[in-house]
Amino acid sequence: MGDLVLALLSGVLLALILLLSNFVPARPKHSNNIPYGSMGYWPFLGETLSFLKPHQSNSIGSFLESHCSRYGKVFKSHLFGSPTIVSCDHEMNMFILQNEEKLFQCSYPKPIHGILGNLSLLVVVGDVHKKLRNVALSFTNTCKSKPEYLHDIEKLTVSCIQSWKNKNEVVFCDEAKKFTFNLMVKQILSMEPDDPLCSNILQDFQTFMKGLVSIPLYIPGTPYGRAVKARARICSTVRAIMRERGKGNVGLEKRDFLDVLLSNTSISSEGKVSIVLDLLLGGYETTSTLMSTTVYFLGQYSQHALDKLKSEHRVIRERKKGGETLDWEDYKQMQFTHYVINEALRCGNVVKFVHRKALKDVNFKGYHIPCGWRVLPVFSAVHLDPSLHEHASQFDPWRWAVEEPVKNVAPFGGGPRLCPGAELAKIETAFFLHHLVLSYRWIIKETDHPLAYPYVEFKKGLPIEIELQDLSS
Ligand code: HEM
Known part of the structure; x- marks a missing residue:
């Protein structure tokens, strides 16, 4: 009898061990070296819903926490309708991005194509991507080389900040979006902020953003359906502006980016419309999020950093006694500001992840990624x-005050698709901060955190209480 009980218990124990070994691997890789992981229970969706569950953008969220601790930094899953390898490993991430078009290729889910359009830079690959990317690069390089660009940033910053004069509260995300959007439409289409078309296009872009992360049902009235319609409206507005300019009417030549684009004969007219949309969207949404997260982290966590920032900008302002505008030299002097912006990018995670697919069977660091x-x-x-980062969850701009550049950060991606607007986003944020810290004190009014949806959003739009301050205080 005793033997029978012992045999039964051993059997149960063995079954348990076998069962558990299926879920809790002892080693990080399978025998065929495809990383361990779970494909989820839902047909098609797999683990997509848990992967996309919103969480604070300065945390990795419960999905990655549980999966990384169970399976390691590289694991398999089933996301967005496909078997997937998720990499939370910096070397693997860089390997993937640097091997674009060789071993991997940009591959955003099909429903996103429906909204971005088939000629969007995030959708096109190969030679078409190279051609359109060069146009985007020519835009960002021209901006950087024009003193008028810096003047425009400053003019819009001052006008935004002055409009707060009689207020004691503003919804910061709305202000930041208006600021970055007005700047982009000025650079690309020469539109002024008070042009009614400007606020219509901005409204359409906001509808467009909501559709990007919605359930892709093309039914009128759903966020996805509304986004597709909003894109069509923006396209037809841009087409109309292009037609007017294309007529060559006297006085219509603005010497803005649209003029440069219209003179390019190697891109189709739809390609031109698409690049305008890419730059407007890429240029305003992410930068305004960077500005909002910077204001959030400074206001929420770091009075010490805010004081240091103020003293840096006071010194710069004192050099400008005659009220001259900021220039490149000033930008270069904003050393602590750069630390603050880099740290806000690290903690705020404006872009949480990017989409790729494997073009071949790939082996890296002992892992196998199937074609x-x-x-x-x-x-x-x-x-x-x-x-990789000491006290990683803490907002600490001083971690950037080191001789060697901080490693293991890639907020703008990498490889042949590295963001062409990285420097523009930083300049805009730095100039805005200059006037903000010299003009106002602010406190975050209500608990409102940056949430990764996965694109970052503040639920209440980051309401802040503001108080005009004396420059000498
Ligand atoms: C904080 C601000 C920004 C962040 C965090 C950011 C992040 C990124 C990332 C991660 C990518 C790579 C996407 C991929 O590999 O699939 C990207 C691409 C891109 N970004 Fe940005 N971006 C920012 C600002 C800007 C600005 C200001 C512009 C334009 C003026 C811009 C235009 C673009 C474009 C056109 C691409 C596509 C590049 C290509 O596929 O070759 N971005 N951005």
């Missing part, structure tokens, strides 16, 4: 990895 699988390099997990 055709989706691959997601996740930047936020690297930015917030405590084994």
Whole structure:
């Protein structure tokens, strides 16, 4: 009898061990070296809903926490309708991005194509991508080389900040969006902020953004359906402006980016419309999020950093006794401001991850990635990895005050698709901060955190209480 009980118990124990070994792997890789992981229970969706569950953008969220601790920094899953390798490993992420078009290729889910359009830079690959990317680069390089660009940033900053004069509260995200959007439409289309078309296009872009992360049902009235319609409206507005300019009417030549674009004979007219949309969207949404997260982290966590920032900008302002505008030299002097912006990018994770697919079977660091699988390099997990960054969850701009550049950060991606607007976003944020810290004190009014949806949003729009301050205080 005793033997029977013992045999039964051993059997149950063995079954348990076998069962558990299926879920809790002892080693990080399968025998065929495809990383361990779970494909989820839902047909098609797999684990997509848990992966997309909103969480504070300065944390990695419960999905990545549980999966990384169970399976390691590289694991398999089933996301956005495909078997997927998720990478939270910096070396693997860089390997993926640098091997674009060789081993991997940009591959955003099909429903996103429906909204961005088939000629969007995030959708096109190969030679078409190279051609359109060069146009985007020519835009960002021209901006950087024009003193008028810096003047425009400053003019819009001052006008935004002055409009707060009689207020004691503003919804910061709305203000930041208006500011970055007005700047982009000025650079690209020569539109002034008071042009009624400007606020219509901005409204359409906001509808467009909501559709990007919605359930892709093309039914009128759903966020996805509304986004597709909003895109069509923006396209037809841009086409109408292009037609007017194309007529060559006297006085219509503005010497803005649209003029440069219209003189380019190697791109189709739809390609031109698409690049305008890419630059407007890429240029305003992400930069305004960077500004909002910077204001949030400074207001919420770091009075010490805010004081240091103020003293840096006071010194710069004192050099400008005659009230001259900021220039490149000033920008270069904003050393602590750069630390603050870099740290806000690390903690705020404006872009959490990007989409790729494997073009071939790939082996890297002992892992096997099968051809055709989706691959997601996740930047936020690297930015917030405590084994790579000391006190990773803390907003600490001083971590950037080191001789060697801080490693293991990639807020703007990498490889042949590295963001062409990185420097523009930083300049805009730095100039805005200059006037903000010299003009106002602010406190974050209500608990409102940056949430990764996965694109970052503040639920209440980051309401802040503001108080005009004396420059000498
Ligand atoms: C904080 C601000 C910004 C962040 C965090 C950011 C982040 C990124 C990232 C991660 C990518 C790579 C996407 C991928 O590999 O799939 C990207 C691409 C891109 N970004 Fe940005 N971006 C920012 C600002 C801007 C600005 C200001 C512009 C334009 C003026 C811009 C235009 C673009 C364009 C056109 C691409 C596509 C590049 C290509 O596919 O070759 N971005 N951005």
